Amino acid sequence: MSSQPPIIVENLQGGYNGIPVIHGCNMEIAQGEIVVIMGGSGSGKSTFLKHLIGLKEPMQGDVKLFGQSLYQTSIYKRMDLLKGIGVAFQSGALMSSMTIAENVALPLREHTDLDEELIQVITRMKLDFVNLLGKDDLLPSELSGGMLKRAAVARAIALDPKLTFMDEPSAGLDPVIAAALDDLIIQLKESLGMSVVVVTHELESAFKIADRIVVLDRGYIIFSGTPDEIKKSDNTRIQNLINRVPEEEEFDAELYAQQLMGQ
Amino acid sequence: MSQITNRISQTGQSTLNAITAIGYASILIWDSILLLFMGKRVNQPVRFGLVIDEIINAGVKAVPVVALMSATIGVMLSIQGIHTLSIFGAETQVTFGLAISIPREFAPLITGILVAGRSGSQLTSRVGSMQLNGEIDALTVMGIAPARYVVAPSLIGLLVSLPVLVVIGNLAAFSAAGLYIHATLGIGPDAYWADILDVVTIDDFLHGIMKSFIFAILLAMIAISLGMRVYGGAEVLGKSTTKSVVTCIAAIIGADTIFALLL
Numbered sequence: 001m002s003s004q005p006p007i008i009v010e011n012l013q014g015g016y017n018g019i020p021v022i023h024g025c026n027m028e029i030a031q032g033e034i035v036v037i038m039g040g041s042g043s044g045k046s047t048f049l050k051h052l053i054g055l056k057e058p059m060q061g062d063v064k065l066f067g068q069s070l071y072q073t074s075i076y077k078r079m080d081l082l083k084g085i086g087v088a089f090q091s092g093a094l095m096s097s098m099t100i101a102e103n104v105a106l107p108l109r110e111h112t113d114l115d116e117e118l119i120q121v122i123t124r125m126k127l128d129f130v131n132l133l134g135k136d137d138l139l140p141s142e143l144s145g146g147m148l149k150r151a152a153v154a155r156a157i158a159l160d161p162k163l164t165f166m167d168e169p170s171a172g173l174d175p176v177i178a179a180a181l182d183d184l185i186i187q188l189k190e191s192l193g194m195s196v197v198v199v200t201h202e203l204e205s206a207f208k209i210a211d212r213i214v215v216l217d218r219g220y221i222i223f224s225g226t227p228d229e230i231k232k233s234d235n236t237r238i239q240n241l242i243n244r245v246p247e248e249e250e251f252d253a254e255l256y257a258q259q260l261m262g263q
Numbered sequence: 264m265s266q267i268t269n270r271i272s273q274t275g276q277s278t279l280n281a282i283t284a285i286g287y288a289s290i291l292i293w294d295s296i297l298l299l300f301m302g303k304r305v306n307q308p309v310r311f312g313l314v315i316d317e318i319i320n321a322g323v324k325a326v327p328v329v330a331l332m333s334a335t336i337g338v339m340l341s342i343q344g345i346h347t348l349s350i351f352g353a354e355t356q357v358t359f360g361l362a363i364s365i366p367r368e369f370a371p372l373i374t375g376i377l378v379a380g381r382s383g384s385q386l387t388s389r390v391g392s393m394q395l396n397g398e399i400d401a402l403t404v405m406g407i408a409p410a411r412y413v414v415a416p417s418l419i420g421l422l423v424s425l426p427v428l429v430v431i432g433n434l435a436a437f438s439a440a441g442l443y444i445h446a447t448l449g450i451g452p453d454a455y456w457a458d459i460l461d462v463v464t465i466d467d468f469l470h471g472i473m474k475s476f477i478f479a480i481l482l483a484m485i486a487i488s489l490g491m492r493v494y495g496g497a498e499v500l501g502k503s504t505t506k507s508v509v510t511c512i513a514a515i516i517g518a519d520t521i522f523a524l525l526l
Contacts, residue, residue, distance in 0.1 A: 053404045076305035076408070083406035093397030107405050110412075111306075155405075 004067030006163035011061035039216035086156030101136035146177035288488035295415035317420025330435040337436030362462035370432035375478040379511035387507035390490025421479035
């Protein structure tokens with residue numbers, strides 16, 4: 001199991017109500033690699049992530065976690081597989097009725113037979129890792145945006161997963177805190193040997209942390225390479241994305257008129 | 264013509280939505296019952312601590328209001344019974360009316376309606392805000408099946424609490440009615456309870472308890488599934504909570520009528 005890549009995406013096609021949003025995507029991530037998935041708004045990043053973390057059945061293709069199919073299996077086998085990954089959501093998605101420490105301890109309490117004392121020690125270690133030691137008893141509603149994201153990371157790494165997903169970790173944060181989170185992600189790789197998949201549209205952050213950048217555009221993976229390679233890419237859409245040049249949409253007068261008329 | 268087509272289409276869509284909702288709720292409850300019995304085998308054990316929390320929430324905390332309302336109903340039935348029977352000069356026979364109607368109808372019905380108001384709304388708003396906050400998704404990606412962490416404890420909590428509350432409702436209604444009858448007709452407690460116990464059969468009592476189990480399942484099905492299907496924002500959550508209480512009460516009265524017709 002350990003020799004298998006943490007995640008392999010095979011010909012993934014997914015979408016909503018039978019309409020594909022993700023088209024034939026293939027991707028593989030190596031152990032200890034930080035991969036940043038980038039793309040503009042509406043590129044399909046969020047949908048792609050949902051497929052990767054077991055929240056959305058693909059229309060075609062498969063996702064393999066540690067060599068085992070995530071979707072061509074029973075729901076409870078999928079749940080078992082998901083215990084091997086950690087996910088830090090954009091909004092944190094911490095249990096609002098639990099304190100930060102209880103949130104971090106939740107996967108430990110649910111999936112291990114460790115005694116309570118040890119669970120508390122591990123919880124404090126994880127909180128210390130994200131610089132939240134001493135904030136154990138605060139509720140998620142009492143945390144700032146940056147603290148909330150760090151608490152979500154602490155919960156995601158509670159079970160020492162080999163693969164962690166982070167959805168827009170720096171979105172909505174001030175540059176200093178965003179930089180601290182970037183350092184935290186690099187630390188996850190360097191100290192704990194984790195593979196990390198980060199979904200973001202923050203260019204600076206992506207170039208700082210990524211071993212590899214995958215660009216998603218209109219549901220297609222149009223690029224996969226190192227930060228240096230992406231800078232040298234001659235693809236116009238990629239250059240527009242990294243140089244923040246707005247896309248020139250083709251103007252359809254008839255469609256525009258219909259939209260104005262509410263048709 | 265197009266109006267007729269629209270109306271038919273709307274009716275068809277509403278029917279389809281209703282069938283989908285019933286199907287979704289049934290699967291949710293079935294999954295949680297399955298996990299209750301074989302959760303350990305699939306690494307999804309239902310936690311005893313969460314069940315206790317739900318029993319306290321749905322049961323213990325509802326005791327005062329159920330006792331008070333049942334006592335009020337007991338007194339009200341006595342007032343009406345004495346008033347009606349006095350026409351025939353048979354007011355002392357009021358105990359017979361009480362002995363038949365309280366355990367079979369009034370105690371389970373008033374308890375069901377009160378629990379629907381308390382726990383139905385609470386469950387929908389809690390699960391709905393968990394859904395909006397991404398907590399349900401977070402549970403899933405942590406490998407914790409929402410059916411065992413959220414649904415099963417609430418279902419068991421209601422299945423344990425409602426029958427006990429019905430017993431408490433019976434005792435409160437009979438006791439309050441006894442006090443009123445003693446004060447009005449001068450019938451002593453010994454004679455009153457002897458009359459009641461003479462008329463109430465174990466079947467009458469079990470009829471009420473049986474109903475409470477059905478009410479508990481209906482409440483859990485409706486309230487939790489409506490919470491799970493909350494998407495959008497606070498306004499939808501508010502509407503779903505209102506819908507939950509109204510639907511729960513309607514379902515309880517409907518089931519009660521079916522029970523009365525069949526048994």
